[in-house]
Every structure is written in C-alpha cells, then in structure tokens.
Amino acid sequence: MLTVNELSYSFTDTGVGKSVLDNISIHVQAGEFVSIIGESGSGKSTLFGLISGLLQPEQGEIILNGKLTHQRLGKVGYMPQKDLLLPWRTVLDNIILPIEITKGSLEEKKEGIRKWLIRFGLSDYEKFYPHELSGGMRQRTAFLRTLMTGKNLLLLDEPFGALDSFTKRSMHEWLLGIWEDLNKTVLFITHDLEEAILLSDRIYVLKRFEKSCIEVKIPLSRPRCSEFIYTQEFLKIRKSLERLLR
C-alpha cells in the first residue's frame, strides 16, 4: 500500500537547513492500522505532509500503491490535526466537500452518505454548523469527510488529540466498533501510548534526537474493545514501549 524508503527532509526557510526527518523507512500493508508515536518536534506531521504530496522529499522515495510518483495530491485521505471544518458550511456540506472537488456524482453516493452519517452518529446533526457541535462530533465529522475522499489509505494526524479523556475513550470504542466495516488502511499519528497500542497492528516510534524509527508489533487480537487496556498483555506492551521511548 505504502512504502517509505530512507526519507529525509529539512526546513530551509531560515537559510540554514534544519533536519526534521533523517533516513526514515516505514511500510504499511493494505488493511493495516499503523501508528506513529513520538514526542513533539519529531517530524510526525511533516511525514504526513510528505506522504500526502504537500511537500516533496529531499532524499528517499515514497511509493504509493506500488507507484513512485511526485504527484501524490488527491491520492490519499488526509485528516489534519485541527478539524478544519469550514465554518460557513453545514455538517453535510462539509462532508461532501471531497466529492465536490473530485466532481463525483452526489446522487450515486447519497445512500452511502446517509448510511455513514448514521454510523457516525451525525444523522440528526447534518444541518448543523461546526460551531454548534461538540468536540467529539467535530472530529467525527472531519473523519467522515476524510472517509468521503474514497481513498484507501487514510492519514490521521492526532485526530483525538484535542479531546478530553472521556470523549477520547468513547471515540476509541466507536472507532474499534466500526473498524472491521471501514475496510481502509490507516496511518495514525499520536503521542498517546495507550491509544496507539489499543488501535494499532503495528507502531513506529520516532525519536527526535536519534533520528531513528523503531518498529513494534502489537500482538493483540481483533476485534478489540477499550477494556483491553486493563489486560496483562496490554500492560506488558505498554511497559516495553515506554522503555523504548525513554
């Protein structure tokens, strides 16, 4: 699905190059849920900018769907850190934005949209404006908009980062509940260890100073539920990951 080979990138806006990513390699298979964790400043969001095509790498290659290309814009579903819902559009109008951009037919997708609105618990709110929604609903709207791009690979940049812990918990429960039906591949940025372990099949740990990228497999079985965080197995994984991050 996605292969990133020996990728390097640095910001040069001040004249002096400041290296953000150095020799990073990751790969994601179709249907996988892969998380990237790391402290702030380790270049997680930059990596997403590169994969989505907003930025071009200095070195290394990004192979999407088996093809190496510079034109990656419009090829993946990208959900940014801020929800970026357009304040002058209703929930429904925000969700259909990707369909408008790709000039897709709304009529054909109407049934699908209605189905997903119900699954996302937004069907009663489709006429609401973003400022009238709670944080959790805004995130779900932004997520549904990403889903509506119809792309198989979704890049989610800390989608639950701004939520309080209760809302976050219920969002995890909800996401695990629909995961099997989503039929998507997800690359997920977070700095929440618990979230990463609970949701992912594999985790990449990005370290800021060592500029290294360590892969960790999560051997928990699916389907999962949020109760998993209390199991011995979970705690063991968490302990070893924390040791890695130190």
Add this chain to the structure above:
Amino acid sequence: MKDSCKTRIKSYGPFVLMTILIGCIWEWSVNKEIIPSFILPAPTSILQALIEHREVLFEVHLLATLKEVVIGFVLSVIVGIMLGICMHFSKALEKIIYPFLVISQTIPLIAISPIFIMWFGYSIWSKVAVTFLIAFFPIVISTYDGLKLRGTDYSNLLLTMGANRWDIFKKIQIPMGLPTFLSGLKMAIVYCVVGATIGEWLGASEGLGYFSRRMSGNMEADALFAAVFLLSLLGIILFLIISIIERQILKKRYY
C-alpha cells in the same frame, strides 16, 4: 419577544434620548434668539421647509441624487470586483494597478470634477464619474485584501483532496473574503452619497447637492438644512440596506 424589545431599548435608547435632548436645546436656543435663525434654523422650521418643498425635494432632487448614487455604486462594484480579482491573480497586474489606485485617490476631487464636466457636460454622467471615482477604491481594496486571507490550512486540506486553484478560489477564498468585501461595500455606499453631492455642487440642474447650493445662495437656511437632512438620511438608509444584506449573508457564521 420581550427580551429583544429590551435589548433594543438598551442599545438605541441612549442615542434617541441624546438626539431628543440636543433637539430641545437647539429649538430653545433659536427661539430665545441666542443663535440667529439664518445661521442655524430651528428643527421645527427645517421640518416646515421639508414639508413646504416636499414635491421638488422628493420627486425631483432626491430621485436625481439616488439615481446618480445607484448607477455610480453599481459601476464601482462591477469594476472594483474585477480589478480586485485581477490584482489577486496576477502579481504583475497588481504592481501596475496599485500605484494608479493610490494616485486616483490622492487627486483632489474638487480639482478633477471640472474635467468631468468638460467631458460629460451637465448630464448625469459627470456626477456618476465623481461618485465612481470615490467609491470604487474601497471596493477594490476590500476585494483584494479579502482574497489575500489565504486560509493556508484550509487550502492545503483541499489540495490533498486533489483541488485545483479554481476550486480553492471558489470554496475557500471567496467565502473567507466575504466579510472584508462587505465592509468595503458599506464604506463605498456612504462615499457614493458624498461623491454625488460634490458632483452636483460643481455643475448640475437637479439633485439634493444642487438644491442645497442654490438655497445657500438664496440664504434660505431652513431649506438648505432640509436638503442636508435628506442627504444624511439617504446615506443612513442605504448603509442600513447593505448592513441587512451583510447580516443575511453572514448569518450562520461564527469564528
């Protein structure tokens, strides 16, 4: 319902009270001949003049001025938006147009009006030209500045969806620029009344500016004040109309 009535009294009450108070002091001081009535006529005599001259004032002069204002406004909106968009899309055009824009605003209107009269004579177009010259500037600037609000995050998001420049212009930049543009529109409509009046002073056969100047020559202070009152009323009403349109367009927005 009761609440909205209360908030209205709260927000407009002080202004209304103050106006009544000033009106009373004004009336009283003219009646007591503290101020001579040919300098400042009493509010009641202005009202009398308004009623006395109502036919010419409303049917001839107000209508003539309104016509100049509306034509000038529509023209400046059309040209202003076009220039603003051109400047937005082309750096080269921006560099050419911007200095001319500034120059057009530094030429004293009074000085340039005789030129318009030379070109257009005493027809409506000499007045429209002055109106246009004064009103198109805020529209160009507000269009251009409104479109400059890039909303980089939003634009990037649309780019990842495969949007082209036109999509971003339509779906992000126009909605984002609307509030700035509408502010420019409100300024422009008020300037239009000013422009039409100046145009009429310098050469016209009808209109409130022409009427007020003639009354000034005749030392008919009360009729002059009646015309000035009508002009400011015209400005206020036009401003309110644009404000209502603005509120309708931006109704559901909160940032």
